[in-house]
Amino acid sequence: MASNTAPSFAALGNPPSVGGDALGALNLSPAFSPLYQQIKGLILQSLEAGEWKPGEAIPSEMDLAARFRVSQGTVRKAIDELAAENLLVRRQGKGTFVATHAEQHVQYRFLKLQPDNGDNQSEGPAERTIIDCKRLRASADIARTLSLRSGDPVLQVRRVLAYAGVPTILEELWLPGAPFKGLTAERLSSYKGPMYALFETEFGVRMVRAEESIRAVNPDAEQAQLLNVAIHVPLLSVARVAYTYNDTPMELRRGLYRTDTHHYRNALS
Amino acid sequence: MASNTAPSFAALGNPPSVGGDALGALNLSPAFSPLYQQIKGLILQSLEAGEWKPGEAIPSEMDLAARFRVSQGTVRKAIDELAAENLLVRRQGKGTFVATHAEQHVQYRFLKLQPDNGDNQSEGPAERTIIDCKRLRASADIARTLSLRSGDPVLQVRRVLAYAGVPTILEELWLPGAPFKGLTAERLSSYKGPMYALFETEFGVRMVRAEESIRAVNPDAEQAQLLNVAIHVPLLSVARVAYTYNDTPMELRRGLYRTDTHHYRNALS
DNA sequence: CAGTGGTCTAGACCACACT
């Protein structure tokens, strides 16, 4: 459907010719970018623009090939990379879909804390308790990591996650005020499912990647009380910056993890 | 050179025919494995067998295509996956090389601890001090994670890594005795470069992937003394199991990281 | 210059899911 409303040009204005080689003349040496990268960029733009929403199918490879006037193989390679980056999900026989944090088997993709015994699934979702949800002005360091200006409005949420009644994670997160206008503690508490899924459906913000930096710390008195541990118990301090498209930071999250029954798991390759 | 000594059969005995479709009849539904996966497996076997050593070039795509009687594109896809898994490294215009831990820019690939300020490189390599290097018999849990039997000979190494004179990492590692026969404290101390590079050149053991599980702990008296911290200082406990080819565990490493000047950095996607 | 990996196309067929 979208394929005839789409711009009918060969990406970057290199009209394909015929025969074994379908490139009239590709870019010269400096700043050379392969066609499939350009296609990838165009698909990315549509993703950002919300042309296809999380969970929806994007047009078939054939459709996209026609739309961009390239071969199916070129579109394929572009999609391959986007799928490798977890922006798209391919399903044989069905189509290619915009990835979402709402799916069952990829839920909590960014949460690396696991129970020591037993699989990750059997434990089930955590019991969530919102401590508070305040609008305030960004401090200098918050502003810097969120690419805002000091004093810009931000939303601060604090909450506790418990497993089997044991408080295990204490989180404090900051969100830029503008994109998340209207977010309240009530909305957060009532929502079933991952917070990032709510961000997608209610605010059109999709978290694409994140970076965490981890330390070992002792809690202060308040933190210890909220996690129900003594102040001398060492905890994992996990600072996460999550990004949407275009490497735009959209969340700063500082977590305190108890590691007496859980551990942070990481695969290296 | 290897291409004519190699088995000249189409992988899994599906002789290619001619024309647009070069597969006579591919595998039927159950247990279907694409050709490029089979090629990948064959390349993997050569890698394991040491046909090409770390740092060396493997045969060109054309050579491999001839050797396995498939098209270049099929070999290409196999190599693509192996490169994505960091087993091979492609270099345009030069060839495809067996990855190694000895290269400058991928050194210490598994070490996620970074200085808080400044780039990872400027800090330079750590000062390494071997505490001891003992041969002993595997305890039950060491044996389990290394796929050995209790009482099998293992090597235990303990060492401290310091940055700018500050002891930062205390490591205790266990290696299976058989593959590492002949490893001594002297050999470890005298070697310049990453330990995993030594394992490659001296013992033919290449670490391919690893898994870490992280906790926050307090050190005991001895650990505190070795790291020059008080016993109430929280530390990162990082347990790593490193694997060679075929998911064979080859190392158990338990590290204690100071996080007052460094942090454990992790990218999520 | 030749050789290597990298890109692109066109076409055929396979495996899978839905109808």
Add this chain to the structure above:
DNA sequence: GTGTGGTCTAGACCACTGC
């Protein structure tokens, strides 16, 4: 059956490296 992604081939040309 139809349509989707997935595999495979053959061939042409581009970009990079080193002789």
